[in-house]
Amino acid sequence: MREPRSRADAVRNREAVLDAAEALFVREGLAQVSMNSVAAAAGVGKGTVFRAFTDRAGLLQALAGRRTAPLQEAAAEGPAPLGPGTPPRERIPALLDAVARAKLDNLSLYVALEETGSSSPYRVPSYGWWHGTLRGELEKLTDPAHAGFLAHALLAAVRADLMTHLAVEEGIPAEEIRERLAAYVESALP
Amino acid sequence: MREPRSRADAVRNREAVLDAAEALFVREGLAQVSMNSVAAAAGVGKGTVFRAFTDRAGLLQALAGRRTAPLQEAAAEGPAPLGPGTPPRERIPALLDAVARAKLDNLSLYVALEETGSSSPYRVPSYGWWHGTLRGELEKLTDPAHAGFLAHALLAAVRADLMTHLAVEEGIPAEEIRERLAAYVESALP
DNA sequence: TAGAATGCGGACCGTCGGTCCGTTACGACT
DNA sequence: AGTCGTAACGGACCGACGGTCCGCATTCTA
Secondary structure (H helix, E strand, O other), X not given: OOOOOOOHHHHHHHHHHHHHHHHHHHHHOHHHOOHHHHHHHHOOOHHHHHHHHOOHHXXXXXXXXXXXXXXXXXXXXXXXXOOOOOOHHHHXXXXXXXXXXXXXXXXXXXXXXXXXOOOOHHHOHHHHHHXXXXXXXXXXXXXXXXXXXXXXXXXXXXXXXXXXXXXXHOOOOHHHHHHHHHHHHHHHOO | OOOOOOOHHHHHHHHHHHHHHHHHHHHHOHXXXXXXXXXXXXXXXXXXXXXXXXXXXXXXXXXXXXXXXXHHHHHHHOOOOOOOOOOHHHHHHHHHHHHHHHHHHOHHHHHHHHOOOOOOHHHOHHHHHHHHHHHHXXXXXXXXXXXXXXXXXXHHOOOHHHHHHHHHHOOOOHHHHHHHHHHHHHHHOO
């Protein structure tokens, strides 16, 4: 049952596609970026892109993983205040602030990501992880029957399209958005 | 400057298209419904659909208006507890519950609606109205600087895709979702 | 009832996500 | 180094989509 090692060119191309795709997303925004244009920008055939990532959603997932892995890792096994072991009253606001911050720094990328899972952010795998983590902490503070919904509601307040609306349409500085969020989380916590 | 009255067949067709489109959305879900299939189901040419509604977003907007008008009207000028004049502590939960209820009763339609505005629910015109109304009430209860964000956050908790996730994926009965939401709103209110 | 204007409808267009398969080049083995 | 099986490449190709266009039919006005 050996893992069949990938060929060198496959690995190289995979990386090139990810780099090109990320650059395109940041520069042009989700809607403008077709699979064709990604392939062209990476200097690679279309078939190669699909071979490596299965479909558009797969490419976005991969892009997501790469970009969000550090944050998720910090939350899963890092030091306080993000990591486990931190008291819930401190960890929950820290987690939400970290998520908001990451999204505010990469608006278009995260908007694209949340539209991946058959156009429902709730089907993106990482959502389940964040929700589970948050619910776990909330269960220490309140009736476990309420923790699930509460976790959903708090995560809804940091959705990428809301962050985009606040930052772009309403023109609120990122700093201020995070402050408002923090105040909100504080008041919503049981 | 007379308003150029529409021809009888145009009015008739417009109605037929709306009926057919609504039926299709409810039965098949957003993704399955192409402009072609709407035209076919309405027994009408594709050009007619586009002439009447400009583009796909326009069709969804029109569908939206028709379906949500009664609720919005009740909230804008109806009797308590939805209408204006109701004390904020009573009106805000009532508004959010009414919205949640409407969405839970028409999941697929509302999911489709919220994806209309260039894939951002915040660009759908009616969102602005709800947000403004809610903010107005919240300003009576708390620091006006916080009211805007708070209104966004509360509305985020009743987004159609979240309602769908809770009701379909997690299989929670509508009754229970509304109870959890009510408890959440209560605790988040200043 | 005639003529103008309005609306109809479906062939047509460019583009998209995704597939297919003949060709290329990698790398394990001798 | 040379051979060869095979994984990976790449772009022509496909069906479906949203949207346009324009010759033709229907409705309204006088």
